[in-house]
Amino acid sequence: MQTFDFTTLTAVCSDIRAQWLPSRLEQVYQRDRYTISIALRTLKQRGWLEISWHPQAARLHIGDPPPRLLDTFTFSQQLVHQLGSLALVTVEAIAPWERVVNLQFARRPGEEPLYHLYVEIMGKYSNVILTDANNMIITAAHQVNQQKSSVRPILTAQPYETPPSLTNAIPSLSESQQRWQERVSLIPTAIKQQLLKNYRGVSPALVQSMLLATNIDPETNTDTLTPQDWQRLFARWQEWLQALAEEKFQPAWTTEGYTVLGWGGIEPAEDIQELLNRYYTDQLNQQTFSQLQHQLTQKVSNLLEKLRLKAQTFEQRLHQSDQADEYRTQADLLMTYLQKWKPGMKEITLPDFDTGKSVKIALEPDKTAVQNAQYLYKQHQKLKRARVAVEPLLAEVNAEIEYLEQVEAAIAQIENYTTATDLQALEEIREELIQQQYLEDQEYRSRSKNETTDNFHHYRTPNGFEVLIGRNNRQNDQLTFRIANDYDLWFHTQEIPGSHVLLRLEPGAVPDEADLQFTANLSAYYSRARQSDQVPVVYTQPKYVYKPKGAKPGIAIYKQERIIWGQPHLVVSG
Structure with missing residues (x-):
């Protein structure tokens, strides 16, 4: 998944400032454990600002309206309690080349901000933190205590401290090609690694697109680059810095993902917000789809395995109960031919009532013929009771097997993720299994009964x-x-x-x-x-x-x- 890097963040914030400031905060909804949606209204439009601290997809952009489900998260409730009806007046980075954005809220445009919402886009350390005007922490998406981080704990009622600054060099339009080239080529290795290691604000996706746009293999060693290569690459470097300085961007789709600089674009995107919303929604849906498909497949497979073993056991017990009539026949024969029994006999052979064929009957030598017959009658009754008890149990298990085989077939038909309807179909199966009590989920939130789907x-x-x-x-x-x-x-x-x-x-x-x-x-x-x-x-x-x-x-x-x-x-x- 492509990282939401400094260049993308700059482009998004520039667009938000142009299209969405000032705006009134009307609602806050938390979609999941990593994502909130903030309803903003300007004089011209209403939309949802999506903010995520997802460890692989932390980001900030205008997104889709949230689903009409009950919001049970406390973080969103705290945000709307503090920020409801206030105006979003400023969206700016806390410092040059930092991926931390400060969203400032005031009663009305032109007044001093009452609250700061800091969005820290830093991979697995991403976070969203609300402070008051004096930068005292009110709440955070993810609180960090002293045990987790002695360097920078994030706790309520404590002052907010910005993340430690990066030590890499700061890119500058005023830096000469000679100084830039010396820095990048100091240690002979792949040009991709040198660009990433030496400067702030540089991401793998940016470097990859920059080098490919210059017709340079990203794995090329800096020692083998020609003067013409260096000149072309530095021109692209300057082009990147100029785009940041002037806030002029060209969002487009690429074969691997997206670009905001136009490099490697195969399909232009008119709206950067829509581009990012589509990309990250699809990427996360694909990730969720794969995980859910595996989870459901494994769960149903395990359930079926256990049920088939149970059915096999019941069938064996029924097969044993087929001997019930045999025990009764043996008991009847023994009672009919009592005169043929002799003390100490371990078995006796008697003619069958209907066929006349010999029937061998095992006996307990220390019991009388009547006692042996009584034992056989008891076995007959026991097996009859077993059949009466087992038959409905087997029918119930077979019905469960039939149902879960139907579910298994449905999961198998949803092979790959292509659109959101594929994920929705899997989620409906998951919801069904929860309702049927085959799955447990503490975070499960039932779909509204009035909400119908039509993704047949x-x-x-x-x-x-x-x-x-x-x-x-x-x-x-x-x-x-x-x-x-x-x-x-x-x-x-x-x-x-x-x-x-x-x-x-x-x-x-x-x-x-x-x-x-x-x-x-x-x-x-x-x-x-x-x-x-x-x-x-x-x-x-x-x-x-x-x-x-x-x-x-x-x-x-x-x-x-x-x-x-x-x-x-x-x-x-x-």
């Missing part, structure tokens, strides 16, 4: 009919039991975990074989049988699809179905 997979059949496909059990239920109407057709792989698929039809519309086959192919593709050549798919009208009483999300039974063979390899993923 969408396709069009050859004749233009719409096809909707659920991406998780919540969407499957929504699709089947809330969206489907009597004219639609409902598809699902036969006895194979997979998505619910809905072919939308208007009254009087009749799909032809191509439409049905197209939809069946999709149903097969979005199932556990994706790798098969042919997959049995059932389809019926939604009115013939039911949810059993007490069934878990995504579970449905159906009737009046017809079967069509789906061919998943014909699907072009949408």
Whole structure:
């Protein structure tokens, strides 16, 4: 992930000063443990200033509105209590070449600031700290006690101290090429490392783009650079410093991320705030997606493994209970042929009532024939009771296995992150597992019941009919039991975990074989049988699809179905 470096910070602060000062603070919302959103209103617009102290993505820019969920964090509540209705009047760095921004709040523009909100963008040491006019700390996103840092503790009611200054040289437009070159080439090594090591405000992304824009390999040793190389590189260096001095930036997308200087740009960005918001949102979503996908896959896999072992145990107990009638038959035989028993016998062979075949019966030699028969009757009763007890338990476990296999198939279908809807689909699965008490999460905040999602997979059949496909059990239920109407057709792989698929039809519309086959192919593709050549798919009208009483999300039974063979390899993923 690209670092939010000094150059980017300078460009963002310049844009905020031009577009958002002065502005009134209306609301503060904390999105997660690392990010707050501050609602700002100017005479022309309203927006959300996103401030993050994330260890890999600390940043400051205008972002998206926060979700409509309950904010349970105390830091945001403390901020809105102190800063509510005040005006943001100043956004400036605390010192040249420092990645610490001072946001100043006053009653109105032109008055002395009452509060300072310091945003420290320093990797894993990033923080956001609120002080009063005298720089006494009121609250901080992350408090640091003496045990964690004796050099710079951050505690409430203590004076705010700026981070220790960097010792590297300060870049300057007035520095000559000779002095600059001497400093950078003092120790022969890769030019990339020398630029990073010798000057403040220089980041890996900046150096990489600067060198590539000069056609110099970043790993080139300083000893091998020609005078022409040095001259071109120094010109780029000066260009960078001039852009900072004049606050003239050219935001653009690059193959690796973004630039605010235009170097290596493949697609210009009109708005630097939108550029940064999109980049960091996507990067963090991708990170969250990968972690969540792994977490859910592992959890469901472990649950299924335990349930299958439990089912196997129950099946073994049922198999044992199949001997119940055998014990009763042996007891009956023993009671019928009491005269054949002799004291001390360890076994006896008697003719079967129906077939006449010999039945060998094991006996306890110290017991009488009647006592042995009573023991066999007791075994018969015991195994009968076991069957009565185990059968519903096995049914319950098998229902759980069926449900979790459906969840497992849904997770497997969400293979990669491409848009925010992919992450949302995974989060809905996570929420479902929490609601079903398969997962625990202390930070879980339930989605509003009024909030609905519509990030189904969408396709069009050859004749233009719409096809909707659920991406998780919540969407499957929504699709089947809330969206489907009597004219639609409902598809699902036969006895194979997979998505619910809905072919939308208007009254009087009749799909032809191509439409049905197209939809069946999709149903097969979005199932556990994706790798098969042919997959049995059932389809019926939604009115013939039911949810059993007490069934878990995504579970449905159906009737009046017809079967069509789906061919998943014909699907072009949408």
